Amino acid sequence: MEALTTEQKIVNAANKLFSQKGFAATKTREIADEAGINLALLNYYFGSKENLFKIVVKEKFRMLVEVMAPILSDKEIPLRDKVESITNNYTDLLLENEELPIFVLNEWSLNKEMFAEITLNARKIAQPVIENQLKESGVELSAADFITNILGLIMFPFVAKQLIISSGLVKEEEFLTFVTERKEKIKEWIVKK
Amino acid sequence: MEALTTEQKIVNAANKLFSQKGFAATKTREIADEAGINLALLNYYFGSKENLFKIVVKEKFRMLVEVMAPILSDKEIPLRDKVESITNNYTDLLLENEELPIFVLNEWSLNKEMFAEITLNARKIAQPVIENQLKESGVELSAADFITNILGLIMFPFVAKQLIISSGLVKEEEFLTFVTERKEKIKEWIVKK
DNA sequence: AAGTGATTTAAACATTTGATTAAATCACTT
């Protein structure tokens, strides 16, 4: 049942709370309570709140990048399939981690240095492949617009979920259906027949 | 020169710092320093940090909603012109307030209650108008998808600016051109000829 | 069972933080 190590309990609690409330609003005592461990163990295992935070952010961030990079860079996958695959994978990922995009993007804008390496490599590999495929498919989009649009169409509903729901555009209980149905639509919007 | 009242100085400083760093990370002493006033004046004029924050958020939020609501609800404006007008107005607004979307959306997800009233009214008026116009124009989109897409395409580059730049997809100095050129493109993407 | 190092605990520490107080200063009226 309780097969988690102390370190895992802390990381799990930190994951949850940092994602929900951000770095500054999350208190070390809250993390300790959520994890069900003594406060001092946080520093014993992770040194500092900031270090724990970096671990959490990098992990979240990796989730976000690793969905996309290998798909985009693969020359064998046709463009249309890439869109489908990325849309499906991202939507599923975000449905299980709804706070992920707003958290990562927000922390990114606050802490510009932390992520540079990971993204840069991903882009360097993917960009020429995508540009080639766009040209071949006759889609008049730059790689930047292509990636911005596909990410925006997928992620924006999650980023703006509260806006969409509290405006009444989509009811809370319809949200799952809303984003699920968008999977099919996004494919059509990006790569028109 | 220095025609600002103490209250204005405080609101301006709070505006800047809350937008940059969020509620919890912004300290009352920082606001006082940035405003160049004595710390006690913050509580003298605004009662509490939280109250000051609400004033700032509501103002930011109003900026974001008021660009869109009156345009969307106007039956006289053709759909295509609405898209153009919203795209242009939002892009210009966001270029002058780059932190605005991520700040508002993030605070919104943290503080779901604060904004409900404002948005709800805007949507109630706009939604039937838009649904009508979509049908008449033969655009196969629900109002929810229409608004999500247009907002996503406009706002996402600002929300994900750091991702886009640090990946190298768009260089920092090209960002202005990037979002400016998207104005024209978004219109075409949403309402295809 | 004693010893040993890792783990856990309760308590404490030094700062930071939001807020308040009481006195000082200012602007304005009489």
Add this chain to the structure above:
DNA sequence: AAGTGATTTAATCAAATGTTTAAATCACTT
């Protein structure tokens, strides 16, 4: 110039917060 209320200041308060300490407990070896 004296009086009055609004504004500003320096100092202080109590609580919260990240971290550390030293002792206690645990797991494991000899």
